[in-house]
Amino acid sequence: AQTVTQSQPEMSVQEAETVTLSCTYDTSESDYYLFWYKQPPSRQMILVIRQEAYKQQNATENRFSVNFQKAAKSFSLKISDSQLGDAAMYFCAEGGSNAWGGSEKLVFGKGTKLTVNP
Amino acid sequence: DAGVTQSPTHLIKTRGQQVTLRCSPISGHKSVSWYQQVLGQGPQFIFQYYEKEERGRGNFPDRFSARQFPNYSSELNVNALLLGDSALYLCASSPGRDQETQYFGPGTRLLVL
Secondary structure, three states, rough: OEEEEEOOOOEEOOOOOEEEEEEEOOOOOOEEEEEEEEEEOOOOOOOEEEEOOOOOOOOOEEEEEEEOOOOOEEEEEEEOOOOHHHHHHEEEEEEEEOOOOOOEEEEEOOOOOEEEEE | OOOOOOEEEEEEEOOOEEEEEEEOOOOOOEEEEHHHEEEOOOOOEEEEEEEEEEEEEEOOOEEEEEEEEOOOEEEEEOOOOHHHOOOEEEEEEOOOEOOOOOEEEOOOEEEEO
16 A cells, blocks of 8 residues: 655744755555645645656755655655745655556645744 | 636535535646545545546545536535544646646535534
């Protein structure tokens, strides 16, 4: 069964500093995708970044980057130059590709609550 | 372009009642998935539909059912509500074939009393 583990229930960072959120996963799929979603108090789940497992190069999106270690099944998120608006719950998720070519169900971790201090 | 929309935003029901939640995907997206998020937890997969056919079902009782319409919108139905069904219900859409990213709506907050 697929599992996603986020070992840090809460993290805090000073504004403009860098923070890293941890995620490990377990899957038997050979073709899969990894995601970080952000959920602010407004509840809307927003895609932060995604990584295709077949790509060795780590994904980056502006201030957000990942450290993808496939052999270790580790997928951490680094937020640089943290801003007050980054405060939210962050969820790591894993999903595969269906036989019909579409996206497989997502399996989520329990989340990490990020606080950004001014 | 409009994102995924869900209705209603909030709902209060009593035990034993039935509820229907609605979701409209992003224009052009053919796949819709439903998730249940209990307070303090990550979302749990309930159903996935693609081209109006059920493509996946999570570990939820038969009280939960869903369908997808020709315009790709979807409904989630829950019968015989229990207190434990209180949660945020999220709908996500994706383009379908060869597109794996799911985009989420704002959710429907269901409270069962």
